[in-house]
Amino acid sequence: MLIPNILAVLAAVAIGPSVSAASSQAYNWQNVKIGGGGGFTPDIIFNPSEKGLTYARMDIGGAYKMNTDGSWTPLLDWADNTRWDYWGVDAIATDPVDTGRLYLAVGMYTNSYDPNNGTILISTDxxxxxxxxxxxxxxxGNMPSRGINNILYFGARSGHGLWKSTDYGATWTNVTNFPSVGTYAPDPSDTTGYNSDLTGLAFVTFDYTSGTSGEPTPTIFVGVANEGSDNIFYTNDAGATWSAVAGQNNTYLPHKGVLSPAEKVLYISESNGSGPYDGTLGAVYKYNITSGVWTDITPVSGSNLFFGFGGLSVDLQNPGTIMVAALNSWYPDGQIFRSNDSGVTWSALWSWGSDSTLDKWYTYSDSLAPWIGPDYTVTTPGTLQIGWMMEGLNIDPxxxxxxxxxxxxxxxxxYDLTKWDTVHNVTIESLANGVEETAILGLISPPSGPPLLSAVGDIEGFVHYTLNTPPNASYTNRAWTTTADIDFAGNKPSNIVRVGTATSSTVLQVSLSTDSGATWSPDYGAAANVTGGHVALSADGDTVLWSTGTNGVMVSQNMSTFTAVTSLPSGSIIASDKLNDSIFYAASGADFYLSVDGGETFDVTSTLGSSTAPVxxxxxxxxxxxxxxxxxxGIFHSTDTGSSFTALSAPSEAWAIALGxxxxxxxxxxxxxxxxxxxLVGYYRSDDTGATWVQIxxxxxxxxxxxxxxxxxxxxIYGRVYIGTNGRGIWYGDIA
Known part of the structure; x- marks a missing residue:
């Protein structure tokens, strides 16, 4: 059976630790526990030969290996600033013969967002x-269609086609006789290159019942993102020649191709979008490899078919038992189907009841991540409890x-899936313990109250009363999807402000709390069409300065209407003095600004050397x-309210900074x-105002x-620092 591959006869490079010119100090690092994942999991794979060997890949959070207790261990936390794109995992394969071998195709974007070429990471342990x-x-790994790519061989994006390795992934060659590189792009007119990039190849599936042990697998199927032309191809001679599978329906894009070896059947899930966000129509097919017959086994039709299909799995212990997930059923809930007769008949996780509620055949538990909730089975339409963006679905072999x-x-x-076939009531529970995949946009640690509050992409953020226990809820009352930034009042640290990113005609994107984030109230001075950016709260908590993402810099006192601060450039970074209620600071380019009238007006007081981008x-x-x-x-320090600054000698460039x-x-x-x-880009601490540093x-x-x-x-706590990452959640570090 051939194993993962990539391109261009290039030797593998060993990964080793970096060495810092600064001294180092040992730290203990742990995740602040959110506990529910928090982001998209494109795929989960079970090794078919070694019991319990299971991996998951994330679009921006690396890859994980499942532990014996069902929790997960991250595998790519060593990725540093030079390898930041390794947290985008576009494909994963576990070797069914030499089970210690694991292959990851890593890289974050194929457009200008990421300047780096991709890499195949190869593990033997x-x-x-x-x-x-x-x-x-x-x-x-974070491009459209990131749920449909797989690595056995390596099916590439962007028109690069199919690649093959015969030396455990050390070198790769392009399979030049493969007939298609894929023609589909979600939006060919997208000038950013994000949605206009060709999706490429969707899956590579080996028929490991063909051939003989020790020889290359002769029969291989490849799904290609073509819409309206042949998109399922095969070889019967280990890749010497390739042909389109006869009789296929090419209306939709293939997403998953899964072999049922006992049946000699290839099952295919399809959608009219590449995912993971889109998909309004689709189909499920089975292909009898022996007879060459295709059968449409789509679980629903007509008005009940308003989604495409993504995740697909077979039960290797019970041939003919298959499951498929709706890729995106946004309302009234997600949906998963199961068949015990090879797709002749299906049962679903829910159906419409007689009183416009849902009859649901599962019990829901969020005990490992209570904030996902509610912790009961919701029968009213509109709560996406089963899930969405469901591209990875697998039954333990x-x-x-x-x-x-x-x-x-x-x-x-x-752990009770076969109950589906008898009492038709299975348990669905969050099983992402150890997976921390959130994108963190802001952190504060006030001097009193809870130790940490966060601003989080897609799931708002949390009050972290303890660091090692999942929160019970995300921010409530004035709720939105993403919190862009958060700040507290220096003299009244239980007073908190946060701002959101969603344009809404009804939900104002500024919220205030006077009880350390336990409850929130809208700032009625905000306009609904103003969003994003950064926020600063005055020392006494009565003035909000907002460097918005859409409308320049604005200020409001005592929830009055926000007004423009014309003396500051749009996009300025801002901060409040933590003792003097009238003082705010700002910077843009090389200019540093000071306000002594509560943010109403600012004056340039000094410059930050030759800076062009203060952070x-x-x-x-x-x-x-x-x-x-x-x-x-670098880093600049002022002791006279910004009248003058001294540049520190050591850092040549700096991003996040903090005081503790x-x-x-x-x-x-x-x-x-x-x-x-x-x-060397790293994370450092100085106890002498920047004269000397230790790498932490x-x-x-x-x-x-x-x-x-x-x-x-x-x-x-001296020495404790919190780092919020783009994909691996929040970390806290203490001196070892």
Whole structure:
């Protein structure tokens, strides 16, 4: 059986730890536990030969290996700023013969968002370590159609076709006689290259019942993203020649191709979109490999068919038992179908009841991630409890009761699947314990109350009362999808402000709390068409300064109507003084600005060297006018309210910075920075206002793209710092 492949006769490169010019200090790093995944899981795979060997891949959060207790261990936390795109996993394969071998196709985007070519990561020890096999083209773990690509051979995106390796992935060659590279793009007119990129190849499936042991598998099926032309191809001679499978229906795009070996049948799920967001029509087919007969086994038709199909699995213990997921049934809920007779008849997880409610045949549990909730089976339409973006669905090949599927939010599944066929009531539970896939946009650690509050992409954010227990709920009352930023009032730290990113005619995107985020009220001075950006709350909590993502910089006092701050450029970074209610700070380009009238007007007071892109302003919580700014030219410090700045000598560039508890009572706060020091981008702490630094991250914790991460220091615990990442959630570090 041939194993994963990539391109261009290039040697694999061993991955080793980086070495810092600064001294280092050992830290213990742990995830702040959210517990429910928090993002899209495109695929989950079981090794067919080794019981319990299971992996999951994420679109922006790397890859995970399942532990014996059902929890998950991340495999790519070592990815640092030079390898940030490795957290985008576009395809995954586990070797069914040499089961310790694992292959990952990594790369975040195929357009200009990511300058790097893709890589095949090769492990011989179950993902404990990897070598790199570089590709001469890009790979897109976070591109459209990221749920349909698979790696056995390697089916590439962007018109690069099919690639093959015969040396365990160390080198790859293009299968030039393969007849199609795929013609479908979600939106060919998209000038960003994101939706106009060709989807490419969808799956590569081996018929491992063909051929003989020790020889290349002769029969292989490949699905290609062509709409309206042949899109299922095969070879019967191990790739020497390829042909379109006769009799196929090419109305839709193939998503998954799954072999049922005992039946000698290939099952295909299809959609009229490449996913993971789209798909309004689709079909399910089975192809009898022996007879060459195609059969349409789509579970529903007519008005009941308003979605495409994604996740697909067969029960290897019970031939003829298959399951398929609606790729995107946004209303009234997601949907999954099951058949015990090879698709002749189907049963579903829900159907419409007689009183416009849903009859649901499952019991729902979110005990491992209570915030996903509610923790009961919802029968009213409109709650997406089963899930959405369901591209990965698999039944354990050794245990017919164990199943897992990925959604846009978490990993679901259960351990009583065969009850579906008797009492028709299975348990669906969140099973993403250990998976932290959130994108963090802001963090604060006030001096009193809960230790941490977060601004999170897609799921708002959380009050973290404890760091190692999943929160019971995300932000409530004034709720929106993404929280862009968050801040607290220095003199009244239970007063919090947060801003959102969704344009809405009814939900204002500024919310205020006076009880440390337990409850929230809308700021009625905000307009519904103003969103995003960054926010600062004055020291006493009465003034909100908002550098919006859409309408420049605005200010409001006591919930009055937000008015434009004409003296600040659009996109300025902002901060409030933590002691003086009238003082705000701002920066844009090389200019530093000061306001002494509550943010109404600003004046340029000094410059930040030759900076062109300031990133973050932080203010000493115990000393008015003691200000730090990070930028593309390093870190700058002012002790005179911004009248003058001194550039620190070590960092040549810096992104997130933070202040935390001092090393000794009454001392100066510890300074933390994601920075380039002596040519090494890492995470550093200084206890002497930047004169000397220690590196606090290590070879096992790279935190990926430094410029995408946020940071805050803990004002109560010396040495503790929080790092919010773009794909691996929140980390907290303590001195070891």
């Amino acid at each position: 179950y993902g404990t370590s990897f070598t790199e096999s570089p590709l001469p083209f890009k790979v897109g 050794f245990d017919s009761d164990h199943w897992l599927y990925g959604t846009g939010m978490t990993i679901y599944g259960g 973050k302003i932080v203010v000493n919580p115990s000393l008015t006018g003691d200000v730090w700014v990070s930028s593309d030219k 508890a001092p090393a000794s009572s009454g001392g100066y706060p510890a300074l933390y920075a994601a920075a380039d020091i002596s040519g 991250n290590d070879a096992a914790h790279g935190f990926a793209q430094a410029s995408a991460n946020v940071m805050t220091g803990d004002p109560r």
